[in-house]
Amino acid sequence: MSADAFSLQSLIRIETAADPAFVFDGTLFSRVEFSAKVEQTAAWLAAQGIGKGDVVAVWLVNRVEWLALLFAAARLGAVVAAVNTRYRSAEVAHLLRVSGAKLMVVEAAFRSIDFAAILAGITKDEVPALQRLAVVGADAIPAHWPCVRFDAFEKSYPPAQDDADLPVLLYTTSGTTKGPKLVAHSQRTLATHAASVARALQLDHRRHSLLAMLPFCGTFGIGFAAFQPGWRELAVEAEARGMKLFGLYGSSEVQALFSIGRTGDAFADRIEGGGWPMSPDAQVRVRDVETGELAPQGVSGEIEISAPSRFLGYFNNPAATHEAITADGFFRTGDIGRLRGDGSFVYETRAGDAMRLGGFLVAPGEIEDELKSCTGVADAQVVAVDLRGQARCVAFVIPAGDPPRQEALTAHLRERLAGYKVPARIYVVDAFPVTDSANGVKIQRARLRAMAMERIAAE
Template identity: 75%
Template structure:
């Protein structure tokens, strides 16, 4: 195959009569999108951006975002995706680590004050940043020179011919982060385009039959991967600038959407807005990530109402939609995280975290992945890259799961969340599900702590009405679970500590562990 076949440009087809995108009700054809990519590439060159230069993109979902990524690929430049939820310290960290020379930024969006956030970024924190390009205004900050992003408004001299090195970095995602700030995950045109084509093929996407509601942010791999897969398929993409349940419900109902992807909470909010027994007759696949308690109950309700949820797996390093459940799976298997790899060339194995040996089918351990979708490495961080990749090229995911034995696998929990209790590796969800089945418990979270030199689990529960008694819950769990899985303490709380991420609201399990130790110490 030629390099061109692995480029982002190769994903753009010309399906007759099909708009490539619909944003805010306005259709954009494939030819129009290709024109916008040309215009954005010419604009980037006019701003002095060339091969290897990094452009930070701090935008909500809009056609400018997509055009800038494809244009950067044309120019050999790199896009650093900035989460619109980020605030000053996070923006400064990304700009500093990426070395971005230019940042394209929103003038304003709903309650986000981009100017105020930038005002808290010291210029000497981000020495590489030379100027801002503002979408929707002429200026945003007094600290850096500003230009208006006017690529679509006036002509610029055409960009040089496209770069043909498809193995250079083209897109940087941020990881979920550590106390030192997130690493930047680098992908090339080859890894992005190859995986997009694999997803389109595995899902059997047809430009005539299928369409996507893109309600996840393009700054994350979950939103970007689904977007690129439908571009590769030539199927229409209806985009939301940012997720809101009401417009999502409207588009799903009015445009015969067949596919959409999101968090469990997003689907829960959509379903809550309609009383219709089966409001989405055209939906075929709703891929979901389970971030909240109660996701199994949600999946059952959604199934009964014609919203078929499919568990999946992915990460910034191997891209989202790495794998997904199949319609031929039993329902309980189909909704589990994990599933069947999209690429026929992907390999998944599981390593025993105690012995370091490869695990047999059904045994839990760390998931390791080799696939064409695997990242190039952590941008400008070779030490972290070496630690993450095995000698034979598998990515150490840091996730715990097991092989099913039929070609699929099950994701169970993050390695940091898995609990070693009584000598066994235990996923918190197993205990949480039992707690949620108890009378008086609405939601539950379980974490492991060191209690007098022994690993024990502690539970936090949100009551449903009258708070349940700890003694009654412990007695119930002792009937249902092995003794080492029964929590040493069960605390009633009004809510769990959470963090907003690009893809949904996630429980702060580290904060729960701290809360558990503080409460035990106070006793």
């Protein structure tokens, strides 16, 4: 089969597919119209000096320009770095720096988000590769960089060529250091997974449409993901109302909707995270974290995955890629689970300390580093707790001199981080609870979570 069959363009070339292909804010776009916009956008990117291997950061809400930029980048062999619209200056700067983006396409304005003000918090030295901004909806915005207007749809140019195995899209995922890593996917990994999901869920392109309510800037799935407190109670309530929920599993590295439960499963099994892989070519195994050997069915260990939807690697981070991939090509997920023995598996918990906040996986170190950059903070630790049925984070700080004011710390974090990462409480302590281990002194994060809940209960 030719590489062209695995391109993003192949997804809109299905002759029997229903039209319109997309509807944005009530405006209909046929496949022919969208294809024309892709070609126009590819030519526009080329005119901006974007070519094979170059990175374009896309900081837009869900609009036709977002998808046109992705498909157009694929035509040129360029890469799209998806920027979450909830990001603030520290997060945007990290993504731009790590990706090496030359161009960023940005909204002029959207609701209460002041894109220009957020960009004002980033210095040119922080993101040396960024050359210019392209603004959708205006000629320019106040910024340190030259601005051009995104006017791609006003011109028409000849088509470019595809390479289905080059990086084309970067997702952000939780990192163990200050900021998230960038997960690189190709047209082949995206297109083959889309086809696998359609077959597994028996979606018919002549009859079914997708309502994309969640932002394009992340990798999301449709279903019931069991990572928030109270999910079992939610499933029971939904079942009582005649709404069947299905547990599923996915990650940026193997994409959302990697697996899902089946209709014939018993209720308790159907709602568990995990299920059956969408692709018949996917393989799931579990490795005993103590012995390092593959675990038999029913024994918990780290989940490892080999699949056509597996990422290419972490962009500009070969060391992290090497650590995440086994010698025989399986992705080490960092998640704990077990095999059922019937081809399905169960996701149980995250092996590390990453927190699920606002639907996103967040490394505590990202928030801790921002707190430690504040005047009056010597050290910081952040843990996740269940606060009135929602996962929120709580911070503990050790002061450097006079204790810092919580209001000042919170205000700083709101300027630098997305709202869902801002701690619900910040407590000042003299020291963190620690324990000695074979690898040195370790923070007792479980004890910190207990302390957080005790203090919240006392309030």
